[in-house]
Amino acid sequence: MDISEVARRAGLPSSTVRFYANKGLITAINAAGERRRFTPEVLDQLALIALGRAGGLSLDEIAAMLPADGAPRVDRRRLLEKADEIDAMVKRLKAMSQGLRHAAQCPAPSHMQCPKFRQLLKAAAAGKLKPPAAAPAQAIQRLSAGPDRPASGAHGD
Missing domain, CATH: 1.10.287 (Helix Hairpins)
Structure with missing residues (x-):
């Protein structure tokens, strides 16, 4: 999925999706210089981020629970x-x-x-x-x- 579809399906602005990718909370699968593309699992990761934020966790706390392999490690x-x-x-x-x-x-x-x-x-x-x-x-x-x-x-x- 490209960034605009991820944003649409997650109900987020594209800028937020880009920010989360830049912060390392989610990972794009594209090659350098290409338009950002994501696997469908990114929607689950964005839902986990939303849940953590709703619970008052900082993005750094959430990042520690979302390692690069995508399998959440809940503290x-x-x-x-x-x-x-x-x-x-x-x-x-x-x-x-x-x-x-x-x-x-x-x-x-x-x-x-x-x-x-x-x-x-x-x-x-x-x-x-x-x-x-x-x-x-x-x-x-x-x-x-x-x-x-x-x-x-x-x-x-």
Whole structure:
């Protein structure tokens, strides 16, 4: 398949397919100077890349799991670490959501008189309410938007 067909079938821009090839995540089978051609297995490799990106893995982490022979070598320990990171992020986001809802509906005359709001302020001052990292947020956006695409034209990590 040529690059345009791979891009079409994978739902990616050709520039993303080229970027992944240049980064070594996928391999073209053409001779030097020819138009890039790929085996049908590249679609599975692109799906694995999309899955890794959706899970918040960096392209370097994904590359380590996709050696040149095309047989994925999944780092189970890293996947468990990433799952733990996502669980912690979900917990922080859930607490933040509940705090914001409370602040929006709090019957106290002033938010500064609300004990729960004061707890939120204290947690924020201690750095416990940090926003989620960009990669997982982008992964959430990709999951809701469709196929893996680099954010706003940026391809790398």
